[in-house]
Amino acid sequence: MSSTVSGEDYVRLIRSLSPTGGNSATAVRAANNAWDAWERAGVSRGADTSEIIANPDPVFLSYFDDIVLANALDKSNIHYCYAKTGDLNAFACTTSNGDYVIVFDSEFQQFIHSIVITSIVCVYSKPTDAQVEFYFRYLLNEIATFKRFKHANRVTPDDFTAIITRDYDLTMVGSYCGSAIYAFIICHELSHNTMGHTRKHRMQAIAGHNGTAASVSANDTSHIEEYEADSMGFQYYCEVVKQHSTLPNLRINTQFLSMPLVFFRLLEVVEQLFPVSRTTHPAPASRHAKIQTQKEIAGMHEDTEFHDALLELLEGFASWCSENSFFPLQNPIPATQTGAIHSIFGTDQNHPTQKS
Numbered sequence: 005m006s007s008t009v010s011g012e013d014y015v016r017l018i019r020s021l022s023p024t025g026g027n028s029a030t031a032v033r034a035a036n037n038a039w040d041a042w043e044r045a046g047v048s049r050g051a052d053t054s055e056i057i058a059n060p061d062p063v064f065l066s067y068f069d070d071i072v073l074a075n076a077l078d079k080s081n082i083h084y085c086y087a088k089t090g091d092l093n094a095f096a097c098t099t100s101n102g103d104y105v106i107v108f109d110s111e112f113q114q115f116i117h118s119i120v121i122t123s124i125v126c127v128y129s130k131p132t133d134a135q136v137e138f139y140f141r142y143l144l145n146e147i148a149t150f151k152r153f154k155h156a157n158r159v160t161p162d163d164f165t166a167i168i169t170r171d172y173d174l175t176m177v178g179s180y181c182g183s184a185i186y187a188f189i190i191c192h193e194l195s196h197n198t199m200g201h202t203r204k205h206r207m208q209a210i211a212g213h214n215g216t217a218a219s220v221s222a223n224d225t226s227h228i229e230e231y232e233a234d235s236m237g238f239q240y241y242c243e244v245v246k247q248h249s250t251l252p253n254l255r256i257n258t259q260f261l262s263m264p265l266v267f268f269r270l271l272e273v274v275e276q277l278f279p280v281s282r283t284t285h286p287a288p289a290s291r292h293a294k295i296q297t298q299k300e301i302a303g304m305h306e307d308t309e310f311h312d313a314l315l316e317l318l319e320g321f322a323s324w325c326s327e328n329s330f331f332p333l334q335n336p337i338p339a340t341q342t343g344a345i346h347s348i349f350g351t352d353q354n355h356p357t358q359k360s
Contacts, residue, residue, distance in 0.1 A: 011083030011103030018085045018107055028088070031114050032057055034161040034168070041169040061086045063253075064108065067183065070254035071190055074243045077198070084190075086110055092150060094189050096196040098206050104197035106190060115150045116185050119143060119270065121178030122167050123317040124310070128177075129170050140324050142167065144277075144337060151278045155336035181310055184256045184263035187244060192237035199236055201229045227286045231294060238264060238295055242302060261304060262311035268292035269315055273322050277333040 035057045039049050050056075056063055068084040082104045092115070094108045126139040142163055148156035168175040196202050241264065248257045256263075271288035325331055 009100045011081065011099050011101075011105045014097070014099050014103075014105045015083050015085040015107075018087050018089060021087075021089070028111065028114065030161050034164040037161060037165040038168045038175070041165070042172050045172065047172050060110075064113070064186070066253040067187060068106070068190055070251040071187060071194065071240060071244055074247045074251060075240050077194075082106070082194070082197070084108075086113070094193050096193040096202050098197060098202040100206075102203070104194070104202070106193045106197070108186075108190065108193075111150075113182075113186055115146065116267075117179060117182035118146055118164060120182040120185065120266075120314065121175055122146075122164075123314050123321075124178035124181060125167050125170050125174045127313045127317050128174055136320075139167070140321055141337070143321055144325065144330065144333075147274055147277055148333060148337060151274070153278070153333060157337055177310065180256070181260060181263055181266070181314065183254070184260035185267045187254060187256060188237060188241045188264040188267060191240035191244070192233045194240060195233040195236035196229065199229075199232055201233065226284070230285050231291070234291055234295055235298060238298055242304065245304070258304065258306040259310055261306040262299065262308055264295055265292055265299075266311060266314045266318070268295065269318050273318055273325075276322065276331045277325065279332050 036054075039053060039057075043049055064086045065084055069079070072079050072082060081102065083106070085105065085107045087107070087109070088111060089107060089109045090111075091109050092112050094106070094112060097105050097107075099105060122139055122142055126136065129135070131139065141157075145157045149158070168178075242261070244251065244254060245256055245258060245261050248255050268288045268291050272292070275288065330337075
């Protein structure tokens with residue numbers, strides 16, 4: 005019997021270890037609750053909406069396919085897996101037959117979308133002070149839960165439903181922003197493969213230099229390799245933006261060009277709350293600066309409205325955390341004192357302008 009493992013074998017293994025599927029029960033309930041509210045407001049639910057909510061894997065696979073297509077990569081040896089891995093991360097590996105594999109944890113994706121959608125709604129919905137407090141506490145508890153902080157207050161589907169049903173259009177804008185960040189992370193991990201990082205580490209593992217692991221995650225790469233993957237990944241991402249009008253599914257135009265910068269600023273805030281020892285990955289601020297320089301050199305025309313709005317929100321959130329002595333987060337988070345969730349929300353909206 006051959007001991008060679010292909011990319012398909014690896015993806016099959018990962019999925020077999022994720023029996024609950026890509027979406028969590030909490031995410032499914034929140035999405036269904038939201039659609040119920042949107043339908044009452046006159047938004048038509050698509051025929052395949054329920055199927056997508058229950059199994060989002062085909063959607064994210066289609067986004068991955070568009071990234072490969074936009075960059076004219078050979079898809080025959082590139083495999084993608086979206087699953088609940090428990091790793092709360094995305095990683096790349098090279099299997100024993102030389103196939104490339106990208107694995108994206110579904111909870112990591114849901115975390116990104118939750119944070120970004122909440123941020124967009126907070127920025128554009130003209131929130132009262134009480135509403136801002138609610139949004140910021142929601143963000144704090146989402147980050148704390150994501151980091152497995154034992155004193156986090158559990159975020160419920162009703163909390164997120166209250167946020168995303170404020171306005172369908174705002175939620176869709178936030179979803180586009182989240183998908184753009186997701187796409188950049190895929191581009192980054194794909195770069196670890198195409199630049200030979202994962203193959204090199206696999207060979208080192210076989211030689212006994214890095215243990216005997218069958219795959220190599222991003223945690224085994226050096227700072228240099230992370231910078232290289234950021235740079236090549238941003239090039240891949242720019243191709244997706246340039247070709248957005250011709251891609252079948254991933255329509256990320258120049259309004260979302262700077263979303264990778266938002267991602268690195270989010271990582272900065274997360275690390276302020278939960279400091280880490282700097283071992284395998286460079287500091288987010290350094291990665292942000294390098295991509296900012298690369299973007300300026302590329303000289304692509306862009307609309308920075310959503311980038312600017314999200315950075316403003318993250319700066320405000322960071323200031324709020326500092327004022328409330330949450331940096332670093334060590335003690336239990338005080339429970340939100342807002343009474344019924346829906347009672348704190350009004351109806352005034354200040355819509356952003358999204359281009360097709």
